[in-house]
Amino acid sequence: MSDEFDALKAALRAAPVPDADAKAAAMRLAMENFDRLQGSTEAVRPKQDRPERAGFLQRGLAMLNALKMKPVLAATTSVAALLVGVAVIVPLSGKGPIEAARKKAPAEVTTLSENDMTALQSTAPEAAKKPQPKPAALPEADALAKAEAQNSPVVSDQTYADSQAMADAEPLSEEEAAMSGDQALADASPAPMPTGRAAAKMAMESFAVEAAAPAMEVAPMPAPNSESFANADANPVKVTAEEPVSTFSIDVDTASYATVRSSLNAGFLPDPASVRVEEMVNYFPYAYPKPEGDQAFRPTITVMPTPWNPNTRLVNIAIQGAVPLVENRPPLNLVFLVDTSGSMEDANKLPLLKQSLGLMLGQLKPEDQVAIVAYAGSAGQVLPPTKASDTATIMGALDQLAAGGSTAGAQGLELAYQVAEEMQVEGEVSRVLLATDGDFNVGIDDPEALKDFIAKKREGGVYLSVLGFGRGNLDDATMQALAQNGNGTASYIDTLNEARKVLVDQLTGALYPIADNVKIQVEWNPAQVAEYRLIGYETRALAREDFNNDKVDAGDIGAGTAVTAIYEVTAPGSAALLNDPLRYGSAKVPEGSSELGYLRLRSHKPGSAAGSELQETAIVPGMPVTDETRFAASIAGFGQLLTGAKYLGDWGWDQAIDLALASRGADEFGYRIEAVNLMRTAKALSQK
Amino acid sequence: METPDETLALAAAGGDRSAFAALIERHYDRIFGLAFRLTGARAEAQDLAQDICAGLPVKLRHWRGEARFTTWLYRVVMNAAHDLRRRQATHARAATGWGDWEIARQDEIKVQAEAQEWLAQAMTRLSVELRDTVALVLGEELTQAEAGLVLGVSEGTVAWRMSEVKKRLRAMASEDAR
Numbered sequence: 001m002s003d004e005f006d007a008l009k010a011a012l013r014a015a016p017v018p019d020a021d022a023k024a025a026a027m028r029l030a031m032e033n034f035d036r037l038q039g040s041t042e043a044v045r046p047k048q049d050r051p052e053r054a055g056f057l058q059r060g061l062a063m064l065n066a067l068k069m070k071p072v073l074a075a076t077t078s079v080a081a082l083l084v085g086v087a088v089i090v091p092l093s094g095k096g097p098i099e100a101a102r103k104k105a106p107a108e109v110t111t112l113s114e115n116d117m118t119a120l121q122s123t124a125p126e127a128a129k130k131p132q133p134k135p136a137a138l139p140e141a142d143a144l145a146k147a148e149a150q151n152s153p154v155v156s157d158q159t160y161a162d163s164q165a166m167a168d169a170e171p172l173s174e175e176e177a178a179m180s181g182d183q184a185l186a187d188a189s190p191a192p193m194p195t196g197r198a199a200a201k202m203a204m205e206s207f208a209v210e211a212a213a214p215a216m217e218v219a220p221m222p223a224p225n226s227e228s229f230a231n232a233d234a235n236p237v238k239v240t241a242e243e244p245v246s247t248f249s250i251d252v253d254t255a256s257y258a259t260v261r262s263s264l265n266a267g268f269l270p271d272p273a274s275v276r277v278e279e280m281v282n283y284f285p286y287a288y289p290k291p292e293g294d295q296a297f298r299p300t301i302t303v304m305p306t307p308w309n310p311n312t313r314l315v316n317i318a319i320q321g322a323v324p325l326v327e328n329r330p331p332l333n334l335v336f337l338v339d340t341s342g343s344m345e346d347a348n349k350l351p352l353l354k355q356s357l358g359l360m361l362g363q364l365k366p367e368d369q370v371a372i373v374a375y376a377g378s379a380g381q382v383l384p385p386t387k388a389s390d391t392a393t394i395m396g397a398l399d400q401l402a403a404g405g406s407t408a409g410a411q412g413l414e415l416a417y418q419v420a421e422e423m424q425v426e427g428e429v430s431r432v433l434l435a436t437d438g439d440f441n442v443g444i445d446d447p448e449a450l451k452d453f454i455a456k457k458r459e460g461g462v463y464l465s466v467l468g469f470g471r472g473n474l475d476d477a478t479m480q481a482l483a484q485n486g487n488g489t490a491s492y493i494d495t496l497n498e499a500r501k502v503l504v505d506q507l508t509g510a511l512y513p514i515a516d517n518v519k520i521q522v523e524w525n526p527a528q529v530a531e532y533r534l535i536g537y538e539t540r541a542l543a544r545e546d547f548n549n550d551k552v553d554a555g556d557i558g559a560g561t562a563v564t565a566i567y568e569v570t571a572p573g574s575a576a577l578l579n580d581p582l583r584y585g586s587a588k589v590p591e592g593s594s595e596l597g598y599l600r601l602r603s604h605k606p607g608s609a610a611g612s613e614l615q616e617t618a619i620v621p622g623m624p625v626t627d628e629t630r631f632a633a634s635i636a637g638f639g640q641l642l643t644g645a646k647y648l649g650d651w652g653w654d655q656a657i658d659l660a661l662a663s664r665g666a667d668e669f670g671y672r673i674e675a676v677n678l679m680r681t682a683k684a685l686s687q688k
Numbered sequence: 689m690e691t692p693d694e695t696l697a698l699a700a701a702g703g704d705r706s707a708f709a710a711l712i713e714r715h716y717d718r719i720f721g722l723a724f725r726l727t728g729a730r731a732e733a734q735d736l737a738q739d740i741c742a743g744l745p746v747k748l749r750h751w752r753g754e755a756r757f758t759t760w761l762y763r764v765v766m767n768a769a770h771d772l773r774r775r776q777a778t779h780a781r782a783a784t785g786w787g788d789w790e791i792a793r794q795d796e797i798k799v800q801a802e803a804q805e806w807l808a809q810a811m812t813r814l815s816v817e818l819r820d821t822v823a824l825v826l827g828e829e830l831t832q833a834e835a836g837l838v839l840g841v842s843e844g845t846v847a848w849r850m851s852e853v854k855k856r857l858r859a860m861a862s863e864d865a866r
Contacts, residue, residue, distance in 0.1 A: 004810075004857035011807035012827035018720040022734045027712050030741035034700075034708050037745045411841075449815070 234643060235541075237533045237570075237578050240526045246534055247542040249554030250319065250518045250563045251276075253483065254502075255468055257283035258492035260642065261674075264681045270642060277536030277639030278565065284635065284671050286562045286628045288320040296515045297321045297557055299601060302629045303621040306568055307659055308637060308651030311576030315567040315619060316629040317522075317599060321514050323560040329512060332368040332431070333385070333423040337416040339436035340374045340401050348494065349470040353435050354398050356467070356499030361395070363507045364388035371419050372397050375412025385423050413453070420462045429606075431463040431511055434482065437470040450478075454485040455553070463513065463556075467502070468492040480539070487516060487556050505669065512559040515603040517612065519554045520565060521547045522619070524597040530572040531579060533647065535636045537565060547602060550612050557603075564632045568647070569596065595620055630663035631672060638679055641686075653683035693757035701748045708748070711757075712741055718758070718828075719765055725823035726769040728811060740768050755837065762828065762838040766820060773816070813860060814853060821849040 238246065256279035263270035291298035302316040336357060344350040364370070366389035372382040383397035413434070420430045454464060464486025466479045483490035491502045519542060524532050546552040557563060570576050601615040637656045640648055657679045664672040691707075693714070699707035719740055724733035747764060751757075811819055824835040825846065832846040839846065 004861045005854050007806070008810055008822065008853075008857060009826040011810070012725055012823065013829075016724065016730055018717055018737070019734060022738065023716050023720070026716060026734075026738040026741040027709070029738060030712050030744055031705070031709060033742050034705060034745040037749075038703050038705070 233538065234640075234646065235534045235536075235538055237531050237647075239531055239579050240524045240529050241582075244526060245521060245523050245544050246532065246567075247519065247521045247544050247547050248534065248537045248565070249540045249542055250520060250557065250565070251278050251537060251540050251555050252282060252557060252561055252563055253279050253480070253490045254283040255479065255490045255492040256280055258494055258498055259468075261678055262492070262494040264678050264685070267685070269682060269685050272643045275639055275642045276539065277636055277643070278540070279536075280639045281536065281564050281566065281632050281635045282562070284631070284675070285669075286318065286320075286564065286632065287626075287665070288318040288562050288628060290320055291322040295322060296603065296605070297518075299599060299615065299617055300623065301599065301617065301619050302623045302625055303596065303619070304625040304629055304633070307630075307633055307655065308648040309568070309576055311574045312568050312570045313621075314629075314633055314636075315569055315596065316632060317520065317565045317567070317619075318629070318632075319518070319557065319563045319565075319601070321557040321559055321561045321563075324512070324514065329365075329559075331425075331428045332364065332511060333420060333425075333428055334364075334368065334370050334511075335416045335420045335423070335430075335432045336370065336372045337412055337432055337434045338372060338374045338382075338401055339412070339434075341437075344437055344469070346470055349437055350401065352493065352496065352499065353467070353469055354401065355496055356493060356503055357398055357435075358395060359496075359499055360503035360507060361388060361391055363504055369423055370394050371423065372401075373412060373416045373419060374401055375415070381415065381419060385419070413450070417457050417460075417462055421460060424461065429463070429512060430461065431465060431488070432486070433465050433467065435467040435469060436479075437468065451481050451485045454482055458485065458487050458553075462486075464488040465511075466490040469494075484555070485553065487513070487553070489558070501669070501671070513556045513606040514559050515557045516606050517550070517554045518557055518563075518601065518603040519547050519552075521600040521602070522567070522597050523600075524569070525593055525595050526572070527593065528571060528596045529569045530574070530577055531570040533568045535566045535568060536639065547600070550604070556606070566632060566636050627663040627665040631660060631665065634660035634663060635675060638675065638682075642682065653679060653686070657683070694753055697748060697751055697757045698753055700745075701751050708745065712744065715758075715761060716741065719761065722762060722765045722823060722828055723769060725827040726766070726820065727772070728808060732772075736765075736768055736772060740765060743768075759834060759837050762824065762830070763840075766824075766838055769820075810857065810860065814856060818849055818853050818856070821846055822853055825850060 253276075256274060256276040259274050260270045260280065263274070288300050289298060297319050300318045300320065302318070304314050304316065306312040306314045338350075338353065340350065344353075361370070366387060368388040369385045370383070370388055371385045372394075374380060374382045382401065383394060386393050388394070413432070416432045416434070420432050424430045458464070464482060465488035466483045466486075468479050468490065469492075479490045482488075491498075493499050493502060521544075540555070542552065542554070555563075570578075595618045597619040599617045599619055601617075602612045603615070604610075604612050634656055637648065637651065637659070640646075641653060641656060645651075657676055660672065660676045660679065664676065667673055691710075693711065696707045696711045696714075700711055716737065720733055720737040723736040723740070724730065727733050727736060744764075751760060755763075811822075814822065820839060821835060824830045824838055825832060830838070832850065833843045836843045836846045
């Protein structure tokens with residue numbers, strides 16, 4: 001055995017001795033939580049009991065408050081003592097043994113002085129809050145009560161006070177006494193309860209996920225919201241004279257819009273980091289001019305006035321992908337890689353996923369093939385490659401998926417790619433469809449390694465798309481990284497409607513790439529554009545030299561999809577210029593061309609080894625402004641309003657809503673009116 | 689004879705307070721030890737151990753006695769450590785814990801420092817998976833099969849990872865020698 005190995009072992013074995021205080025603290029906390037958990041056993045689903053319990057809480061609090069007031073206490077010594085005493089006795093021994101306690105107590109305690117009363121007064125709230133063991137342990141509890149009565153003077157005083165009061169005042173029937181004991185018991189829990197609720201509020205996702213709420217109620221530590229989002233700071237305004245060229249990869253993802261929607265529908269403004277403006281704009285179908293002939297896609301450039309700034313213009317670069325005839329499309333090999341980890345159990349995760357995939361089956365051609373790989377604690381093939389026509393078998397396999405265990409995302413991916421490669425035949429399209437809530441907690445701690453793995457597989461011709469489900473630990477950043485590296489799209493599915501949009505209405509676009517590695521480069525003409533700003537695409541920025549480097553990966557356009565990029569440009573001499581001219585810079589503005597700039601598009605034919613193709617167009621005003629571009633602008637405004645609206649001036653929610661409403665067009669599927677309603681919700685939420 | 693962990697755990701899951709207390713008392717050091725081996729930082733391990741203890745009552749409710757209690761517990765610690773890593777920084781290198789320790793090390797006693805520095809270096813150079821595996825197999829002295837159960841991978845994978853660790857360590861040693 002090598003020395004290093006032994007040395008590592010020795011070093012690892014020599015872990016430091018745990019700190020005794022830390023251990024004690026941890027144990028205390030654990031016991032508190034244990035007791036709290038036992039205390040709430042009667043109400044496994046506190047939601048249903050809440051009104052009742054809340055009532056108890058109120059009354060319990062009132063009682064405690066009364067106890068805290070000295071004069072009141074003094075005046076009603078016996079009643080207060082009775083209440084406190086019952087609080088201690090009843091929970092210990094259940095409902096019956098009040099009688100027993102009454103008999104027992106006086107024998108053990110003989111005197112009760114004024115001093116004792118004061119002690120009682122100061123410790124009473126403490127005592128009422130004492131953790132209450134489960135009523136089930138009856139005999140034990142009795143013994144415990146006895147022991148405590150002997151050991152601790154305070155408790156015995158209370159016991160005595162109780163019996164005294166019982167004897168003296170007897171104003172409460174036994175039933176009532178038991179009741180008030182329950183109240184006090186309920187009172188014992190207000191300390192944990194509000195924190196539980198605050199925790200639920202903090203992890204706001206649980207609003208959306210009803211089922212998570214009860215768990216939150218008893219959860220000892222607030223479950224951290226472990227969502228993470230890919231984002232970067234908003235693109236700044238650039239000075240054309242200094243940096244005339246802007247380069248980025250197209251982005252066909254739509255996940256950001258769906259997460260924004262799910263946040264707004266759940267009643268809170270989305271985390272600004274979750275908002276990617278370009279994905280919001282690209283979520284919507286647009287009726288841009290269609291490509292002609294053999295063209296894979298067609299760029300359309302529209303220059304329009306900026307809604308939020310009269311002194312600037314928007315340059316809308318729209319790229320419309322061609323729709324190949326569906327009958328002619330090559331057969332498709334699909335591998336569903338389904339996350340069946342425990343976290344997928346919620347109704348809006350695995351069950352929605354099954355329905356979604358079921359919907360999609362109807363769209364496939366008989367010669368298409370489907371395989372299913374599930375991953376949880378371990379990865380396994382659930383369904384070998386099966387013809388899409390055999391829906392019964394496929395649906396049967398889908399139905400058998402059940403959530404459980406932790407997530408081994410990396411293993412699952414490996415297996416899915418292996419299956420996809422086996423299915424791959426020349427001329428066919430293979431794609432892995434990863435459906436997950438983003439919880440890759442086993443075996444994939446190194447996102448870089450995973451990206452590399454996917455990037456390597458991408459070269460083998462297998463695409464990867466990611467469908468995100470549920471909220472709470474949605475790892476948007478990983479999803480993005482996976483889809484971008486796998487030449488695929490990331491979509492977020494929160495409702496069956498969204499599943500239909502992604503997997504039925506836009507299935508061809510989602511599954512058939514018509515152009516790979518699409519990069520956009522715009523060179524601005526300093527004579528016409530002094531400053532420019534690309535709205536969105538922060539996570540897609542490319543270095544200028546990457547444009548011509550085919551090794552650098554970029555986004556892909558699916559059949560029939562539209563991609564929109566919007567620049568806000570400012571003419572030289574405009575009042576809206578944000579940067580002062582340089583005193584020592586080149587003062588001379590080149591004259592001549594009326595072009596605002598020059599657009600270059602670079603793309604690959606899918607699956608072809610040939611180099612990239614270049615398409616060039618001058619950016620000139622003149623194209624008529626349509627509802628499509630206006631609506632895109634309103635969504636760009638929406639996205640910016642959600643992320644801080646640094647450049648929007650006075651333009652606010654009302655203007656965004658008006659613009660979107662006015663330009664919503666035919667809106668056959670209702671996507672646009674939904675966006676308008678989301679804007680209304682966001683407006684209301686932001687005014688709170 | 690000591691009551692087996694599994695019996696205690698079942699009792700605790702059913703609401704037995706003293707069984708739960710005994711269980712935590714018995715296993716705190718184990719939790720802390722693995723937490724330390726996974727994070728490489730004392731303070732972090734302490735916090736993690738506390739979080740785990742605090743969450744154990746709820747977790748235990750789902751305990752069905754399907755695995756050995758320690759295996760189950762290791763898995764809980766492992767998942768908690770993974771969550772922590774993810775929380776700390778999604779894309780920051782997972783090595784930060786060991787990196788922090790490198791800094792904290794400066795304040796430590798000099799004699800210890802050397803051994804710890806070597807450990808930190810060695811661990812930092814291993815990938816996260818290897819680090820987890822090493823912590824279990826060498827640190828906790830689990831068998832490869834047990835470690836596989838905890839990590840949710842096959843025994844073969846653990847064996848492969850351990851041989852990988854040996855390879856890396858040898859490479860490290862020859863690098864240092866140069």
